[in-house]
Amino acid sequence: QVQLVESGGGVVQPGRSLRLSCTASGFTFSTYAIHWVRQAPGKGLEWVALISSDGSTEDYADSVKGRFTISRDNSKNTLYLQMNSLRAEDTAVYYCARDIVGGESEWGQGTLVTVSS
Amino acid sequence: QSALTQPASVSGSPGQSITISCTGTSNDVGGYKYVSWYQQHPGKAPKLMIYDVSYRPSGVSNRFSGSKSGNTASLTISGLHAEDEADYYCSSYTGSSAPYVFGTGTKVTVL
Numbered sequence: 001q002v003q004l005v006e007s008g009g010g011v012v013q014p015g016r017s018l019r020l021s022c023t024a025s026g027f028t029f030s031t032y033a034i035h036w037v038r039q040a041p042g043k044g045l046e047w048v049a050l051i052s053s054d055g056s057t058e059d060y061a062d063s064v065k066g067r068f069t070i071s072r073d074n075s076k077n078t079l080y081l082q083m084n085s086l087r088a089e090d091t092a093v094y095y096c097a098r099d100i101v102g103g104e105s106e107w108g109q110g111t112l113v114t115v116s117s
Numbered sequence: 118q119s120a121l122t123q124p125a126s127v128s129g130s131p132g133q134s135i136t137i138s139c140t141g142t143s144n145d146v147g148g149y150k151y152v153s154w155y156q157q158h159p160g161k162a163p164k165l166m167i168y169d170v171s172y173r174p175s176g177v178s179n180r181f182s183g184s185k186s187g188n189t190a191s192l193t194i195s196g197l198h199a200e201d202e203a204d205y206y207c208s209s210y211t212g213s214s215a216p217y218v219f220g221t222g223t224k225v226t227v228l
Contacts, residue, residue, distance in 0.1 A: 035217070044120065044222040045155070045163065045206050047215070061215050062118070095162060100217060101151040101210050103174055105165040 002026040002106045004096050009111030012086055022079040022096030022108060030054070030074040035100050036081050038092035039110075048094070049081065064090075086115045121146060121207055121220035128226040129197045137223045139190040139207030145218055147188035151210035154183055154192045158203045166205075167192060194225070202227045 008020040022034070036048040049070040050059045058070050069082040079096050093110040122140040129135040139146065139154075146152055152170045155163035165174050167183035170190060180195045190209070194201055207220035 037219075045157075045208075045219040046120075047208075047217040047219060050216065059214060059216055101153045101168060101208055103165075103168045103172060105153065105168065105174075107162040107164075109162055 002098075004098065004106060004108035006094060006096055006108045006111040009094065009113045011114045011116060013117050014087060014115055016086055017082070017084045018086060018113060020081040020083070020094055020111060020113070022081075024077045024079070024098075027098075027106075029072075029077040032098050032104075034072065034079045035097045036068075036070060036079075037095045037097055037100065037107075038090075039095070040089070040092040043092075046092075047100070051079070083113070086113075088115050091115045118145075118211060118213060118215045118218050121209060121218055123205075123207060123220040123223045125221070126224045126226065128228055129194075130228045131197055131199065133197050134193060134195045135197060135225065137192045137194075137205055137207075137225070139192070139209075139220045141188050141190075141209055141218070143188060144213065145188075145209040145211040146185065146190050146207075148212065149210045150185075152183070152185060152190045153208050154181075154190075155206045155208065156201075156203045157206065163206065197227055199227050201225060 003025045051070045067085045071080045095110045097107040099105045154167040157163045170185045171183040205223045
């Protein structure tokens with residue numbers, strides 16, 4: 001079955017960097033655009049970034065533009081989110097997701113990132 | 118890109134019907150058919166309930182239905198069950214450089 005598994009979360013100090021990974025299985029990863037979506041504790045969902053199926057196109061929310069970079073390695077069925085210059089307001093559960101507005105939507109279980117000194 | 122506007126909470130008794138609204142603009146909800154609805158129980162990942170405004174994925178109860186009028190999309194839950202108590206989020210394609218947006222979320226309480 002389709003699976004998306006995030007990893008790499010943890011506690012990091014403000015201003016530092018962290019890289020999240022999302023490993024996919026059960027579908028042809030290289031044919032799907034993939035998203036990162038986050039949810040701060042007790043808050044709603046926030047779309048973060050999107051990368052096209054072949055990695056040629058990236059889009060970002062204004063709140064992370066210039067600090068976060070989305071990338072993928074289709075040979076490893078893996079999506080990444082490089083997060084630099086982290087701020088307290090980046091504290092959230094980060095989900096990777098496929099097709100968030102379509103009928104083939106699938107989400108991982110999320111990984112928690114805590115930015116704190 | 119501002120979040121789509123949803124009521125903070127909606128409640129109903131078992132067996133009743135409730136409707137959750139999701140208001141955007143002509144640049145998102147009103148401009149595209151790509152509106153979806155998610156259900157999220159505490160500590161769990163969101164689950165797709167409706168896509169393309171009114172389509173149900175396989176396995177989702179037909180008690181859930183979606184519609185859209187102008188810049189406002191709606192999710193109706195008919196015959197409310199205790200297990201429907203959860204947070205619900207709408208989402209829409211926007212066509213902008215930040216091409217997706219979520220709603221503010223609605224907590225559904227089954228009385």
